Amino acid sequence: MQQNGDANQRIARISGHLNPRNLQMEESSGLQQVNCRAKGGSAGFRVAILGAAGGIGQPLAMLMKMNPLVSVLHLYDVVNSPGVTADISHMDTGAVVRGFLGQNQLENALTGMDLVIIPAGVPRKPGMTRDDLFNINAGIVKTLCEGVAKCCPKAIVNLISNPVNSTVPIAAEVFKKSGTFDPKRLLGVTMLDVVRANTFVAEVLGIDPREVDVPVVGGHAGVTILPLLSQVKPPCSFTPEETDYLTVRIQNGGTEVVEAKAGAGSATLSMAYAAVKFADACLRGLRGDAGVVQCAFVASQVTELPFFASKVRLGRTGIAEIYPLGPLNAYERIGLDKAKKELASSIEKGVSFIKK
Ligand SMILES: NC(=O)c1ccc[n+]([C@@H]2O[C@H](COP(=O)([O-])OP(=O)(O)OC[C@H]3O[C@@H](n4cnc5c(N)ncnc54)[C@H](O)[C@@H]3O)[C@@H](O)[C@H]2O)c1
Numbered sequence: 001m002q003q004n005g006d007a008n009q010r011i012a013r014i015s016g017h018l019n020p021r022n023l024q025m026e027e028s029s030g031l032q033q034v035n036c037r038a039k040g041g042s043a044g045f046r047v048a049i050l051g052a053a054g055g056i057g058q059p060l061a062m063l064m065k066m067n068p069l070v071s072v073l074h075l076y077d078v079v080n081s082p083g084v085t086a087d088i089s090h091m092d093t094g095a096v097v098r099g100f101l102g103q104n105q106l107e108n109a110l111t112g113m114d115l116v117i118i119p120a121g122v123p124r125k126p127g128m129t130r131d132d133l134f135n136i137n138a139g140i141v142k143t144l145c146e147g148v149a150k151c152c153p154k155a156i157v158n159l160i161s162n163p164v165n166s167t168v169p170i171a172a173e174v175f176k177k178s179g180t181f182d183p184k185r186l187l188g189v190t191m192l193d194v195v196r197a198n199t200f201v202a203e204v205l206g207i208d209p210r211e212v213d214v215p216v217v218g219g220h221a222g223v224t225i226l227p228l229l230s231q232v233k234p235p236c237s238f239t240p241e242e243t244d245y246l247t248v249r250i251q252n253g254g255t256e257v258v259e260a261k262a263g264a265g266s267a268t269l270s271m272a273y274a275a276v277k278f279a280d281a282c283l284r285g286l287r288g289d290a291g292v293v294q295c296a297f298v299a300s301q302v303t304e305l306p307f308f309a310s311k312v313r314l315g316r317t318g319i320a321e322i323y324p325l326g327p328l329n330a331y332e333r334i335g336l337d338k339a340k341k342e343l344a345s346s347i348e349k350g351v352s353f354i355k356k
């Protein structure tokens with residue numbers, strides 16, 4: 001008897017989803033939650049990915065499962081999350097993985113989370129701007145952020161869904177409406193612009209991209225993406241032709257991928273890489289690491305606009321400090337004026353979507 005009891009306990013520990021007791025509990029509570037490991041796992045942070053079965057969501061889920069700072073990983077989508085969850089949960093890393101399918105599972109997916117990463121929404125096809133995604137993605141982001149406000153109002157939110165220049169203001173308005181807005185905890189993910197800028201600048205300089213750091217400020221669409229090439233580390237200079245080439249290539253990086261994919265979506269793999277780099281920085285900040293600095297699109301007083309992307313220092317409660325832009329050259333000052341003009345209307349569009 002005792003032997004049987006031990007064996008049952010071992011089975012329960014190794015594979016929570018096979019434990020008859022767990023199955024009974026899930027059936028009786030009416031949940032369809034895919035609970036791939038009920039116990040075990042490492043100490044760390046609880047992270048939810050909303051849109052986890054998508055082109056970004058899947059590689060992002062895989063990379064977050066590999067992150068030693070993550071102890072619990074919740075994968076939510078309106079389709080296919082059980083399969084993605086089963087697949088990811090077989091990776092022999094510390095994080096416990098749970099899947100959640102459909103709107104009635106959203107609250108379970110969000111409850112208790114420290115970090116929520118949102119890549120849910122439709123991507124561009126050739127010929128479209130990011131703003132063309134507004135009509136569909138605004139509603140998706142609104143619903144998901146209402147869930148965050150209700151279930152994990154203290155979580156850090158990393159918002160990836162486009163158009164970021166409008167979806168971040170939408171999220172802020174949803175949080176304001178529910179009385180939970182904390183500007184330190186809402187970050188639009190512009191990391192891919194920095195990743196691209198580092199890559200393209202390294203190509204021009206003929207050095208390793210891992211040695212390059214390019215601040216990219218403004219926003220995340222066309223001319224609002226403003227690389228500050230005068231502030232590249234390591235210190236270097238560019239000819240006017242190089243500056244033009246690099247600025248245009250960085251601003252059009254997303255379109256370059258959309259056109260190459262020819263109707264099959266936009267950047268997913270480089271985005272998942274960038275999202276994990278950014279999420280890892282947020283988690284290191286939460287842990288209390290010193291000197292964690294990345295660019296992000298946040299509520300800001302760096303310019304007269306209510307939101308702007310610039311370097312931020314990440315700390316135990318999200319954004320600990322927002323850095324000023326630093327000295328800009330004449331080329332960058334012209335770029336900043338163009339960026340601000342477009343940003344102002346994208347921000348206003350997001351705000352009025354909730355206020356209307
Ligand atoms: N911030 C950036 O730098 C950046 C980079 C690349 C892509 N994006 C944006 O990310 C978004 C996703 O891109 P993708 O290539 O992964 O698209 P995708 O279509 O491959 O995946 C999107 C996923 O979202 C899910 N989804 C849709 N509605 C949902 C809802 N209400 N709740 C939860 N999930 C929902 C879909 O089922 C799908 O699995 C797009 O808006 C895209 O433009 C942003």
Ligand SMILES: O=C(O)C[C@H](O)C(=O)O
Binds near residue numbers: 162192266
């Ligand atoms: O370009 C897109 O539509 C996706 C994303 O914003 C990107 O920069 O790759």
